[in-house]
Amino acid sequence: MINVTKSYLPDLDEYTKLLKGVWERVHLTNDGPLVRDLEEQMKAYLGVKNLRFCTNGTVVMQLALKAMGITKEVITTPFSYVATTNVLLWEGCTPVFADIRTDDFTIDADLIEPLITENTQAILATHVYGNACQIEAIQALADRYKLKVIYDGAHAFGAEYNNRSLLDYGDASTCSFHATKVFHTVEGGCIITPDDALATTIQHYRTFGHRNDDYFSMGINAKNSEFHAAMGLCVLPKVPELIEARKAIFAQYDAQLDFSKLQRPTLAPGMTQYNYAYYPVVLESEQALLRTVEVLKGDDITPRRYFYPSLNTLPFVKNAQSCPVSEDIARRVLCLPLYPGLAEADVERVCRLVNEAVAEAIV
């Protein structure tokens, strides 16, 4: 059985060594020493100024919106995981969808400007599959119209744009450390921001707004535990080799898939380091995709329709803009299995089955 992804687990003895310390201190959560150590190590690894470790990659987007006082219209991408739209709805904001680019599936900066109104407060964009959005163009619009920029960088850990962490752009970037991501803490996430005041507000928000013995703001509970931090401390040093292992599988897919009937997203020219987070292919039609999924599943291989569906078509999103490119790509994109430890022979089998399925599919 081959799944689209498989979580990396570190050496159990290394993990339990860290747990021994937890047993000695009996400090299980609430900004413990392992959480602080992980935050420092992640800051050093990414080269960023402020980073707060939280419970997951969804709540950190909510904290960012809340801390920036964003309650009205937010221009966002329809091509992302459902969390990107849900956080806007959950925070009472109105998502306004700008369609994506045909070559790399990130939000199309040219389509943002016509959607800006007097109620627009922010842009929430996703670095799709670990590839950068049009960072300069988005920042130029934000500067001109005084908008905040938040990046959903759930896929971006370990990726660099112009030799700087991709998570170090915008007013804030968020990341997910869910078990399926390139770097994980079982469940977890973080927010990164160059703004010290914003980082302090989020520090308070993640622990009920509690400061000293008082409550200074209406916070929530978004702090993470020593057990999750311990996992992060074991996985973080392995990230460079995990990325190298992904890169080798990438190269094998690149060499063995038949691209006469498959499209691949491009990488932004500024990507000085990619993290090989996902291997998406776009098929000729949804029928070709469904046929390919059926063939792979017949051989116990589970790919994933990701991202699907286009978020502007979610039934609980009202009055959404139509986004023909995103709707089309979402219907045809499939992520193939990719994780460190996936055997060469298995990648070869996936390639053979995909090549056969797309060759015989009726478009």
Ligand SMILES: *Cc1c(COP(=O)(O)O)cnc(C)c1O
């Ligand atoms: C995984 C993911 C999230 C959600 O992160 P969690 O840590 O699972 O809450 C949000 N956005 C994108 C693009 C993701 O891939």
